[in-house]
Amino acid sequence: MHVAVVGAGPAGSTTALRLAEAGARVTVFDASHPREKPCGGGLTAKALRLLPAAPADDPLPVRLVQRCRFDSGSGETVEVDLDRPVGIASRRALDGWLLRRAVAAGAQHVAERVVHVDGQGRVRTAGGAELTFDVVVGADGAGSVVRRLLLSPTPPARLMMAAGWFARGDSEMVVRFAPDLQGYLWLFPRPGHVGVGICAPLGRVPTRQMTARLESEVARAYPALADDEAPRYAHTIPSPSTDPRSLLEVAGERWALVGDAAALADPITGEGIYYALRSGELLAATLREDGSPRRYPERMLEAGGRELL
Known part of the structure; x- marks a missing residue:
């Protein structure tokens, strides 16, 4: 064959x-x-x-990560030790x-x-x-x-939109929920840099607005990862x-x-x-x-x- x-x-x-x-x-x-x-x-x-x-x-x-910070998006956070590590x-x-x-x-x-x-x-x-x-x-x-x-x-009804960038530096693993978007933001520490992103159902909000939301929240909570020089990306996720x-x-x-x-x-x-x-x-x-x-x-x-x- x-x-x-x-x-x-x-x-x-x-x-x-x-x-x-x-x-x-x-x-x-x-x-x-x-x-x-x-x-x-x-x-x-x-x-x-x-x-x-x-x-x-x-x-x-x-990179194997054993701990994640979950953020409700409305002020409540919890740090969780994962039963099994996540690879990034x-x-x-x-x-x-x-x-x-x-x-x-x-x-x-x-x-x-x-x-x-x-x-x-x-x-x-x-x-x-x-x-x-x-x-x-x-x-x-x-x-x-x-x-x-x-x-x-x-x-299109079966697509999500993801946007973000790859930032220099390091971070803990963070997942912050965004109930108003029916999505979430993430910080994923990779070998050598950090993946910074956001996702939501396609069409929930314009992609530029979603990216601006991510930039604003990262600049406020994790300013070292804002990285204005990093190219921004956007792509669809089918399901x-x-x-x-x-x-x-x-x-x-x-x-x-x-x-x-x-x-x-x-x-x-x-x-x-x-x-x-x-x-x-x-x-x-x-x-x-x-x-x-x-x-x-x-x-x-x-x-x-x-x-x-």
């Missing part, structure tokens, strides 16, 4: 890694590495358990590390952007190459080209609808979607890395066992539907 994986984030690299370990031919298309991504970078304990073993000469680039990573470092694991297992990384796919396994790159695969995996994020061409974009069919539609005869491309993120917290890793593993297992992605949506619904819907 020859599989094309479009996108080398956690979902794509996990799919590629597990397939390559089983002896499949895997080609991963991603022209963006190395790059940072607009993401908090949090890995819950269940996400950490899904990561492959780290070789001695390439340790996992994750730069996406540049984590995604690069996962891609290296996939390549070490035998996957081929092609640094080209995919501009077209069809339901018959055909792929065209920005450089003009046209190739045919047994299965095409869309792992190209919330704005997935593969999803747009083979299914449809995630509807499934309450209708189980929103998970059952993410595969066809010769294609499948994983991670954000499949709209797999927690609809309350926006957590996406766990579902990226889990969907990649489930799709790889389905392809190994069946040679087809047909049973993958049902398996994803069984494994994650209770948490996601």
Whole structure:
């Protein structure tokens, strides 16, 4: 079996890694590495358990945090010792590390952007190459080209908006709720810097207003992290609808979607890395066992539907 994986984030690299370990031919298309991504970078304990073993000469680039300050947004705060540590990573470092694991297992990384796919396994790159695969995996994020061409974009009602920046310095881990936005603000201490962010349902408030809210609250409570020189980012986080069919539609005869491309993120917290890793593993297992992605949506619904819907 020859599989094309479009996108080398956690979902794509996990799919590629597990397939390559089983002896499949895997080609991963991603022209963006190395790059940072607009993401908090949090890995819950269940996400950490899904990561492959780290070789001695390439340790996992994750900072483990055992304590978090929760802020109600109206003045009440509590510090909690976590039962299991949370990992926090730069996406540049984590995604690069996962891609290296996939390549070490035998996957081929092609640094080209995919501009077209069809339901018959055909792929065209920005450089003009046209190739045919047994299965095409869309792992190209919330704005997935593969999803747009083979299914449809995630509807706006199922999107959250996140905004923020990466600040120099260090911080405790903080989650501050914003009930009026139906969202929250965060400070996530990564290796070497701090992820500062805010998220809320798309359209709840304009993105500029949401970013200004974050800047104001950080400047007041954590002035060292205001970092006016840091570039600001904004991006969408997709999630499934309450209708189980929103998970059952993410595969066809010769294609499948994983991670954000499949709209797999927690609809309350926006957590996406766990579902990226889990969907990649489930799709790889389905392809190994069946040679087809047909049973993958049902398996994803069984494994994650209770948490996601």
